[in-house]
Amino acid sequence: QRFPVEPSMRLVVDVIEYCQQEVPSFYPISISGYHIREAGSTAAQEIAFTLADGIAYMEACKNRGLDLVAVGRRLSFFFNSHNQLFEEIAKFRAARRMWANICRTRFGLTDDKACQLRFHSQTGGSTLQAMEPSNNVVRVTIQAIAAVLGGTQSLHTNGWDEALSLPSEEAASLALRTQQIIATESGIPDSVDPLGGSPFIEELTDGIEKEALSLIEDIDERGGMIHAIRDGFARRAIEDSAYRAQLDQDSGVSTPVGVERDGEIPEAPFSVDPAVEAMRKSSLEKHRENRDNDLVQNHLVKVEEAARGEVNMIPVMINALESGCTLGEICSALTGVFGEFQDHG
Incomplete structure (x- = not known):
């Protein structure tokens, strides 16, 4: 982030306002949680901080006098998808429900399309391993399936060799084929919310939602997400989670498959000319x-x-x-x- 928080917010609202007037069918911003998860947040923190950003954008647009129904119909979100299959599915389900409720209760929106959580997902770059990198094909597939089962509207699958460099042509092609096989051969997209109603999934969804809402309440008490960014609250929370996750990996509690202390890392397939x-x-x-x-x-x-x-x-x-x-x-x-x-x- 180059500029301070307030002028950055001004520029975002300027973009939304301009697009509302000049290109009303365009989606002007994508509210991202991807980088939050890549920095080490938990699943609940990812959606809490991302939706808190969304709340801040909506409030700024309201203060500018913009039509919130029009704004809501053209907001999109961007989330990460990690290895814990069921947790990720529950995370996406919780985020969708939370945003709909936020739009209705906080901003008084009754238009269903304005309350929808439209989101793009990308498989977790930070989960890719440089040792035995072909194992990343399996990781990416699990993460992609989680995103589809969670209701994503669009998807990016990482190349298996991206822990080494920009992906090779072969890896990029396989990443695309992974999406296409899930889309056309698996039957997974044929049902909306296919795991809805499962006691296990519903309990996970409720738990993540409860934790994320508690974080949003903490942010509200601090004066909103702008203040939580400015005073370092969000960053400290993410860093604490990242530190604990790294301790688990270093101690062997959650060491990725194929990662050895003295293992070899293959040569990077791509370099900039x-x-x-x-x-x-x-x-x-x-x-x-x-x-x-x-x-x-x-x-x-x-x-x-x-x-x-x-x-x-x-x-x-x-x-x-x-x-x-x-x-x-x-x-x-x-x-x-x-x-x-x-x-x-």
Whole structure:
């Protein structure tokens, strides 16, 4: 995160407002919990912090005067899917139920589509192992099945060799085929919520929901998710969970299959060609040489002026980009006004 929390929130709401007016069928943001889980959170923490982010976005949109039904119909979420099959299924089920209730009780929405939890899932990158990496094919398959059984709308399956580098073409193809086999040959997507009603799954779902709601209550008591990020509460909670999980792995309680203390790690299948980096640098230099740099500076000043004011910044930034400004230059201009995020974790 580059900017402090408040201006970051302003930019998000600017995007939502702009898209609501100009491209109303577009989904402007994906509220992510993936990175939260990758950093070491528990399943309950992942959905609690992600939905708390969603609450903060909805409240900011309400304060801006936006139509919350229109906003709710165009929010999407992004979750991780890990190895614990039933826990992950229950996590997704709990998140769907929680968000619907949040939209109805907190924000008074009655439109069913505005209360839906639309979410994308990606299999857990942090669960992939560099030792005996072919075992990751099984891990990815379990995680993908959990996401589908939990009701995901879209899915990304990782390549089995991504613990080593960017995936090889073979690994990327197998990851795609894994999805396609689940979709067309397994019968798993043929039923909605096929494990619903199972006493075990319902108890797991209730338990995760209860734990996540308790965390959201703690966040509310702190003044909301913006304050929980600013004072380091969310980061400390995630770090504590990550530390405990690492202790379990180091002690042998939860050592991944195939991982040995002195095991060998295969050579990475992918490396970046230095020539590609040189080509991109050359392209950027030529762009800067051939543009109207007086016009660029004029637009960067306008970006700074907009950042100091209260106007929606998206049209200003679009004009700046069309004039030849680079994304890095625009971010630098915004940093000059907003400052940079200071982590108090």
